[in-house]
Amino acid sequence: MFLSNWHSLTGVQAMSNKLYEMYVVNELQISRTSLDYLLIAANSDLRSYKCIEEMTQNGANIKNLVVYDYDKFRPSTEQIQELENYNKYSVFKPTKVVMCNDEDDDVFATRDINLLSNDKIGIDITGFSIPDLFRIIFVLKEIKNVNNLHVFYTEPKYYAFKNGLYDSYEYMIGERDTKTIPEYFISGKSDKEALIIFLGFDRLVSKVVHETVMPSDVLIVNGFPSYTPKLKDISLLNNFELLSTVGMEKLYFTRANNPFSTYNLLCQIKQKFSDSLLNICVLGTKPMALGACIFAIENKDTVKVTYPFPKTYGHHISEDSSKIWYYNISF
Amino acid sequence: MSLSMFENPFVECTSRDMSYEEVFKYWCDPFSCYSLNEKLLLNSMTPVFIQGARGSGKTMILKYLSYFCQKELYIQKGTQNILEHFSSTGSIGFYFRYKSDFGKLLDSLNCLQETKNGLFLYYFQLYICREIFTVLFDMEKSNFINSSLSERLTKSFNIIFSTDEISLNTCINYINMLISDLDNIMRKIKYVSNSEETLNNKINSKNFIALLNKAVRTIIPEFEDIKFIILIDEYENIKRNNQVLINSLIKQVDHSENITYRLGMRPSGMYTYYTNIGNEFLQPDRDYILRELKLTDMQKYKRFITEVARRRLESVPFFREKEFTDIQSALGKKEDWVSEALMVVKRYPDKHFELIRNMYQTDEEFLKVKELIKYPQNPLIEMLNILWLKRGITPEQTAAAMNAFLSSANKSHLKTVGDLAYKYKLDYNDKYKYILLFVLLGKCAMNKLYYSFTTFAYLSTGIVNDFISLCRNTFYNLDENFFDKLDSTKVIPLDAQHKGAEMTANEQMNKIRQCEENGTEMYTFAMNIGSLFKDFHKDADVKYPETNQFAFENEAEIERRELLKKILSNMLKWGVVIRKDRKQGITIGRRKGDIYYLNRIYCPLFNISYRTRGGYNFVIKTSLFEKMLNDSLEVSNMKSLNKQHSVKENIENKVQENVPEQLALFNGGAGNE
16 A cells, blocks of 8 residues: 555645655565664553564564663563563564663664664654654754655554543653753744644643743644544543633644644645744654654754653553554655 | 634733734733832833732733833824834833743753853843844834934944844844854754864853944934843743843843843742852842732722723624623622522532531420521521531520621611620621531532632632633633523623633643642642641631631741752742732741742632631641642641641630631632622
8 A cells, every 4th residue: 555645745745846655564565674774662562563573574674673772661660561561672683772761862872873874774663752753863864864764653553541531641640841852942033933732642731831832823733534533532622721722723633644744734834834933842643743853854944842751651551553654754 | 603612702812922012902001900110110220020920911011011012002102203202211122031941951951051151141142132133123114213223223233243234134134043053053062072162162252232232322312321121031931050140130230231121030930149240149129129910909900800801802793792891790790608508508408407416415406496596598697506506605695696687787786786696797797608608518518619700800819811711711611502692791600600710720730730840749739738728618617717828837947958948939939829928927826927828729629718818827847748748648637747736725715816806807709898
């Protein structure tokens, strides 16, 4: 199955004159995968390993597997099942395991990997946190001069709502420090700042981000179509506080699993808010984050990226896995 | 129904997202409400700090003082020569909002503090210079200054910045280029091996603002004596080390440079008084003036928020056409406690009489007493009778006092009727009426309704944004039926108002736990102290009516312990608790100290009174404070943990003795108007 960016192609053509490639991978495609490097992040959600598992089983050619083992995601020894899931990455015999105990361990390790700009680099974004994804792609593009990335993402089958209640989703736990991701800092050319929030499920986070950033304008983006139909409504309900504060006319939509749809939407927003600094905060899906990341890198002079860094991340946020997506990214 | 659900007039449009034109359009003079002096703010050479909680209107005031708003004001007044008008005012304001992310980024840099300081000051200079040239460019576009002056200003800019720009507009671009250049380095600095050197090579320590001020005063004749007022919003976002630098600028303000400052900050937003000028530190009233945006006069505040709401309601054609623009009429002026009590009793008839059932041996005796003290028209009278019985007054005396009170047409002359009747009047009207409603509700396991304009005014504690939030959530609870036959006299249903108040309270409480510093501790404390107050409000003996304030047993100890001090400071900064201005006895018969209360916006969560009153306050031992920050506690647990503290055993007696004084200490509320 091959999907070019069909639903908003004009946006792409108008802004960058590029066509993008995304599809749901099948066994045949997996078996033909050949990469110099594949970067993955350890996670107790098993879908984070589904792609590498399929690759291993189907004889894909991965020369170097780099696993980022984040302290913040590592379950405690009491969380026996989660810890067991988390440690499963060793099965795939990684070439390098990057122990990320301090804030910049991951980006410095990425900088120090001996990869060449024309190597075939793959990254499975499923297990990474959104801000880490932004930072690592920054290093690959801006420091290592990589111009092409093969990105994989495994959709969850269900999200884990505590007690079955849709408003009990907890990915971010405890206090949040809302700040700019340093690699995406920009002062802006005036005091006009449009905050673009991609909605997630965590209650009140978007409202707190809005109150911390205090932009001159705000745009809210919901994932639609979402992975499953009800998710688009759950994200609206869980962000009621922000929506009711700023008004529904600020609401936009983008496909939850299509980074290019996000990219195109941001292109349109940029045209509309041409004299504003665009401050992007992705609380939604990883494909949304990927699209925003490409856009931010290509628009350094007008875009900054903000994230509400939580004290702790939830360990078990999704159940089972669904499709594996492939996105080809050319900078 | 012709109103879209999206046309909520209270949907956010705060000063932070308003353009200068909008600030002017929505401007409702807050100066008298907060006892601020506009002339002082526009003229004083001494820097002024404007301190207020989030949403209290600091940004609105600072933006109002800026060139762009003052310009609109002068145009509106039909002023011919705008420059002369600025000249006669004596100042021109440049607004600058210090964003928290910049401070955090700077703080996270892996370089020497000296380099960070240099970088901070250079950025600060560039941001302000850009604003100065944005103002000058606007003056040029508005034909306030001619092309010859623009050219001279551009030439001066070129000399100061060693460049060769051709217009005021390109000067702005040049500054933007310098800022962008710095931004680029900041983004990649952690990946650069010689970061210290790279940064130091970029920093320019010239005092650009002073040089520009001198140039402007020389070139524009009307501005010969003009003061530059740098309006810094969100001073609390400036990290401690960088506050030292701004403090130094404030310390150095004098007439030689004609540059001064107005700074907006939250309570406890000043982390240090130090400067980098020898051992000198900032001294209030000498180096700066502090003005607090605090509620000093409820009537003025009510007029102010009525006007704020009117402008919002009028901005929606539907409400304008229906003349539904008076928020006081829309919400109803005040709560009706008796009606609320009647609703409770209708649902649970005679339940409140159970409070005295155990006092009597037989049903017959109980029923006889009940008959004596019954007054079905007003369950709060019955509740007072119950209280009197519980306090040992006989049923006959109680009934006689009640009857004297009820039959006296002119209740102000009740004293002549007899002492008990007078006491009854005092107890009912001034002391217990409101708390008895809480006791009645508690007995029937029902919640207090929060509604009416006065209640919303009190819940918002002088914070305009909180009042807007209460109105916004109330309007979200209205349905088509309400709008169908809307006219200017229609009152919003009580349950819609109450739901709105609850939604705001919930949202504010849940947001606390997400605060970046001590969110969990602040949330835990607020929930604990709220539960404790709730318990006091349910006490059928009404030992400590409407207790909703607290103090610390040992403030000095909290001050000494860094973590506790920091958390308390954060609670004040985020408006979780509010410290009263005046030092008072920490509770009856105790030493003077600071009194605190839980932000009234949370009252609907705990079913507690929004009024503040004198008398008993809960005095917290340091050890209990620590526990209340870290653990979710049962009320009984909190009380027993605090038991050993030195609250005098005769408090209860003193409460009784102090009745006349307590009456004077009531701070308004719906029933007292």
